[in-house]
Amino acid sequence: MPDAQAAPDGLVADLRRARQSREDAAEAVADVRESRLKALRAALDELDRLFDQYEESATGTGDFQSYLAFQEDVVDYVEELDEDLPEYDVFESLLELFKKKRLSEADFAEARERLADARDLVGRLDHLADARDRYAKARKAVAERADEHATEVERLERLERLGAADLDAPVEELRDPIETYDEAVREAFRELRAEAPARNVLDFVATAASYSLVDFEPVPEDLAAFVADREAGAEPLSQLLEYADYSPSKLDHYVAQPRELKRVVGGNRTYLDRLSAEPLTVGWPPAPADELRYRLDELVSVVARIADEDVVAALHAVRARVRDDDYERLRTAAVAEHELTPAEKEEIAAGVEDDLEAAREAERELREALETY
Structure with missing residues (x-):
């Protein structure tokens, strides 16, 4: 610079x-x-x-x-x-x-x-x-x-x-509900991946991705078609990924279309390995209120499709906290606590006003x- x-x-x-x-x-x-x-x-x-x-x-x-x-x-x-x-x-x-x-x-x-x-x-x-x-x-x-x-x-x-920022602000009042919700929705998604039929998981992801503020990558077309039309789509994602590692002769004992499964599931392994609950989480430090309010409104509709009432209640608690008058004060303190390096803290202590005016x-x-x- x-x-x-x-x-x-x-x-x-x-x-x-x-x-x-x-x-x-x-x-x-x-x-x-x-x-x-x-x-x-x-x-x-x-x-x-x-x-x-x-x-x-x-x-x-x-x-x-x-x-x-x-x-x-x-x-x-x-x-x-x-x-x-x-x-x-x-x-x-x-x-x-x-x-x-x-x-x-x-x-x-x-x-x-x-x-x-x-x-x-x-x-x-x-x-x-x-x-x-x-x-x-x-x-x-x-x-x-x-x-x-x-x-x-x-x-x-x-x-x-x-x-x-008010570095003495009680940021735990913001962190606690967010961490509670984020961990709960991660667990709900882990259970979905582990237990639900692959077609159900990918149907959910496709629906979630249709919400502009829920940042799931679109489901690949060949993968969506395969799990929708083939019997193997009733298996959990983890089982399909295991099948994709089998040889065609071994896989022939488990599914009706072994080569198609290896081609479609194996070809989309990177997508499936990366598929996680992160697009459903709030994250820390959280986004500004004006941005997060709209995203939380969409998440309420999406998360209710896969999570129980406790998870949805935790999400509502976050949404209520974001609407509080002191949200931005707590968020700014959280960002400062999370992002500032020791060198930046020293720079702030020395004063940035003169340098800022000179740069402007x-x-x-x-x-x-x-x-x-």
């Missing part, structure tokens, strides 16, 4: 300079017109190709046919140029430069020197591309640092909130820079 006290001035200045550089580079290109500069670059590239092709063979006492071919190609090349091309007169001057009975390396050096200004003009395109790249990187750096500060703000706000200000400055530049 960034230092909460570190000012973002450097990144903002980098972004400001990068935008100014991009604007200057764009203005320099616009002064000549981008299309004309691109045409000039293409012309220079073609001329460089001619130089590379002929310079060695057409100079000194080289190949006379190469010399003639070079002169022809240069004339054709210049005649095809648009007169609106920047530095056109320089290109045209090359006709006189190369109109000699014999060419030397110095002639080609002279030609390149005459074209220096043209190459400088074309360089504006590269400068603009580089300026745009630097600007994009500067924006990315500012955005990433702003996000880092936003994360730091969230962390410090959490510490500030938990630091205000840094994020605010960076976001404003992104809008401004």
Whole structure:
């Protein structure tokens, strides 16, 4: 995380300079017109190709046919140029430069020197591309640092909130009913898995999963169809999982469709092994009241399908506790007690207010820079 006290001035200045550089580079290109500069670059590239092709063979006492071919190609090349091309007169001057009975390396050096200004003009395109790249990187750096500060703000706000918790609050008044219910519903589900037909267990899970706040994974379609239609579906889940480990020849003595059972149950073993009562529990520390109230309303309807009155009564006791006025005070104390590390407790004791304000200000400055530049 960034230092909460570190000012973002450097990144903002980098972004400001990068935008100014991009604007200057764009203005320099616009002064000549981008299309004309691109045409000039293409012309220079073609001329460089001619130089590379002929310079060695057409100079000194080289190949006379190469010399003639070079002169022809240069004339054709210049005649095809648009007169609106920047530095056109320089290109045209090359006709006189190369109109000699014999060419030397110095002639080609002279030609390149005459074209220096043209190459400088074309360089504006590269400068603009580089300026745009630097600007994009500067924006990315500012955005990433702003996000880092936003994360730091969230962390410090959490510490500030938990630091205000009443650590002497009687959290056992909240923990006891929740632990009583959670253990009771776990036991009820363990009994369901161990004793009820597999089709009944998975029918319950499918029904529970239809409630948006009861977080069971949907039953795999092939598994649901198998336990619904086959005799083996009357066996408990534990028995089906044991069958899935049998060889087909041994399993043939126990079920009517041994290979299908191994394929479907064995293929869904991970799902079945993970199937537990956790989606029916409240957990510790509990969720905020506004969130938990709605979930508990759904759990009352779901849990009553598999548990006895004592379990449902324990769930009602939790629901009543969540509706009490002091629930959030006790919950905040529970979260603080459960989640705060020793280092975080020391940070809270030292005070987080200044760091929080600095992180907020840094994020605010960076976001404003992104809008401004």
